[in-house]
């Protein structure tokens with residue numbers, strides 16, 4: 001009996017040996033950029049964790065220069081789009097993203113930011129220099145492994161005040177998914193294009209015959225968003241990541257570990 005057991009163990013060891021030989025000595029090297037996508041390594045993010053991420057809104061206040069009614073409209077629009085964006089990110093990356101129904105306090109520092117919480121709020125002209133019509137994301141990274149830790153996003157409250165700003169609904173949806181792209185670790189993939197002036201200018205991104213540009217193109221990319229693009233196409237794909245962005249999101253996930 002004992003002999004038989006030993007023989008069985010010997011066979012198992014041989015099998016393990018074979019498995020070991022079949023597995024590469026190291027995982028594939030991380031990739032940080034490709035055509036139309038780039039990872040935010042300058043912010044310390046190299047990868048996306050398989051553990052779930054939660055999106056939480058900051059309760060809008062009239063201090064953000066919107067009326068109570070405008071805040072209500074803004075919150076409803078944000079919740080509807082962020083639900084769609086979360087579903088897209090989940091299906092693309094395999095990591096679960098959900099929008100919480102509860103509010104979060106305002107976040108202002110990566111040292112206090114909660115792990116895997118993406119805080120989204122309204123602020124009047126939140127970008128550096130109070131640039132009109134501009135939103136901003138502050139992404140944080142996990143110091144242990146450089147995966148996306150969590151972040152906070154301030155959407156410019158002007159978008160919901162038609163007296164001072166007009167923005168097409170599809171563009172607004174694109175901006176929201178664009179900022180979420182930053183939150184999980186995507187950078188602007190702008191490159192010097194046909195003008196060949198050695199500078200990656202605004203709007204200067206890879207494009208195709210349908211005038212799509214990466215959603216992460218800065219600023220205002222997405223389906224049909226390039227010069228001469230179709231508004232119908234842009235509306236049909238509002239808030240969606242293009243194949244270029246999807247390649248970047250998948251790379252972020254593949255880089256984990």
Ligand SMILES: [Zn+2]
Nearest residue numbers: 178182188218
């Ligand atoms: Zn951006």
